[in-house]
Amino acid sequence: MKYRRFSLILLSSLFITLGLATACFAMPQPTDRFYINDAANILSEETENYIFENSQKLDQATKAQIVVVTVPNLEGKDLESYATELFRTYGIGDKEKNNGLLLLLALEERKFRVEVGYGLEGALPDGKTGRMQDQYMIPLLKENKWDEGIMNGYKAFFAEVAKETGYDSDMSPEDVAGEEELSDSIAAILVVVFYVIMFIIASKKGKGGIIPGGHLYGSSRSSSGGHSSGGFSGGGGSSGGGGSSRGF
Amino acid sequence: MKKKSTIFIIIGAVILLLAGFLISRYNGMVTLGEKVDAKFSDIDTQLQRRTDLIPNLVNSVKGYMSHEQDAIEKVTSARTQLMNASSVAEKGEADSALTGALNNLLAIAENYPDLKANENFTTLMDELAGTENRIATARKDYNDVVKEFNTSIKQFPNSIFAGMFGFGEKEYFRAQEGANEVPTVQFNTTE
Numbered sequence: 190m191k192y193r194r195f196s197l198i199l200l201s202s203l204f205i206t207l208g209l210a211t212a213c214f215a216m217p218q219p220t221d222r223f224y225i226n227d228a229a230n231i232l233s234e235e236t237e238n239y240i241f242e243n244s245q246k247l248d249q250a251t252k253a254q255i256v257v258v259t260v261p262n263l264e265g266k267d268l269e270s271y272a273t274e275l276f277r278t279y280g281i282g283d284k285e286k287n288n289g290l291l292l293l294l295a296l297e298e299r300k301f302r303v304e305v306g307y308g309l310e311g312a313l314p315d316g317k318t319g320r321m322q323d324q325y326m327i328p329l330l331k332e333n334k335w336d337e338g339i340m341n342g343y344k345a346f347f348a349e350v351a352k353e354t355g356y357d358s359d360m361s362p363e364d365v366a367g368e369e370e371l372s373d374s375i376a377a378i379l380v381v382v383f384y385v386i387m388f389i390i391a392s393k394k395g396k397g398g399i400i401p402g403g404h405l406y407g408s409s410r411s412s413s414g415g416h417s418s419g420g421f422s423g424g425g426g427s428s429g430g431g432g433s434s435r436g437f
Numbered sequence: 438m439k440k441k442s443t444i445f446i447i448i449g450a451v452i453l454l455l456a457g458f459l460i461s462r463y464n465g466m467v468t469l470g471e472k473v474d475a476k477f478s479d480i481d482t483q484l485q486r487r488t489d490l491i492p493n494l495v496n497s498v499k500g501y502m503s504h505e506q507d508a509i510e511k512v513t514s515a516r517t518q519l520m521n522a523s524s525v526a527e528k529g530e531a532d533s534a535l536t537g538a539l540n541n542l543l544a545i546a547e548n549y550p551d552l553k554a555n556e557n558f559t560t561l562m563d564e565l566a567g568t569e570n571r572i573a574t575a576r577k578d579y580n581d582v583v584k585e586f587n588t589s590i591k592q593f594p595n596s597i598f599a600g601m602f603g604f605g606e607k608e609y610f611r612a613q614e615g616a617n618e619v620p621t622v623q624f625n626t627t628e
Binding site: 432 | 479556559560561562563564566567568570571573574575577
């Protein structure tokens with residue numbers, strides 16, 4: 190009885206600490222719709238759906254990820270480090286290609302930032318992202334036209350990323366991703382076949398113990414590169430702080 | 438006889454274990470040290486990019502701000518200082534000085550609407566701001582690895598043989614306090 194109460198206290202204190210730890214810096218965590226997180230609650234359902242669907246298709250075809258996040262405020266941080274941290278926490282873009290793009294709006298501060306992953310810096314140098322913001326977004330955001338501003342900008346940046354990655358909206362995901370996925374699955378099959386053969390040989394010799402447990406699972410899993418097929422999550426991409434910021 | 442060989446085997450095994458332990462520790466430190474160097478070269482790349490951008494900026498600004506020779510001069514000399522810096526500390530200091538000089542110049546540029554409307558200038562400003570931000574990010578990444586490295590060589594048991602292997606503490610890349618603050622503008626055209 191005493192023991193139970195003790196463990197109860199221990200558990201609850203653990204939860205309280207956890208709660209405190211997460212409350213300290215409440216950066217909006219990725220939702221199950223990863224590509225769009227309207228934490229400031231300023232976008233319409235249609236805009237959100239449009240962004241979600243298009244980013245999802247782009248991701249499935251090219252592994253490039255475009256994420257739109259709106260936050261009520263930056264919690265005292267500066268826009269640039271907030272954006273870089275969010276970018277890295279989300280892991281936007283593919284881990285190897287780093288082809289992620291983040292569009293971040295801070296409502297209270299009235300600031301907008303485009304943060305570009307390493308892999309897209311060639312297609313979207315800082316100066317260009319600034320010009321694109323000036324051209325497509327800032328005039329609209331100045332008039333609090335959130336939906337139009339974000340939508341306009343999203344489309345413009347989407348077009349640039351699509352051009353860079355060779356994505357065509359008519360394309361089905363298999364057209365672009367086919368080759369890589371195929372080689373991945375062939376590799377996985379080869380690994381399985383190898384282990385089966387090894388297993389057969391080993392058991393024929395009368396000793397079944399040469400295969401370490403769990404190894405098979407580990408190796409077939411690693412070939413998928415952490416990019417889950419159900420996939421609304423970051424690919425582990427990073428950014429070095431490239432992009433541009435604007436006030437509106 | 439048999440007992441003797443058992444002892445030898447045990448001693449041999451202990452030596453092998455110890456050697457393996459030392460090797461893995463050594464390799465761990467080498468790997469971390471390499472990571473520190475790699476992160477520093479990231480900073481260096483961005484510092485280089487920054488020094489490359491300055492002449493363009495000065496050229497585009499000159500025509501508009503002919504009265505602000507002083508501010509422009511400060512930027513150019515800070516750039517030279519950065520180019521001549523070699524150690525981590527020197528580079529950190531020079532970079533801070535350049536940031537200060539640039540911020541000063543840009544604050545003055547606020548008073549030249551023609552310049553601000555110039556698309557070339559805007560693009561340059563974005564590139565510069567982006568580079569500055571990349572330097573800040575690279576600096577943070579670098580300092581994180583340096584901290585990891587310094588902690589690892591100071592911790593037991595690495596602390597015993599870190600010196601023996603020739604591993605010393607790595608230097609942090611420090612930004613001068615207040616270098617990122619926008620200075621108050623002394624706007625005088627007579628000088």
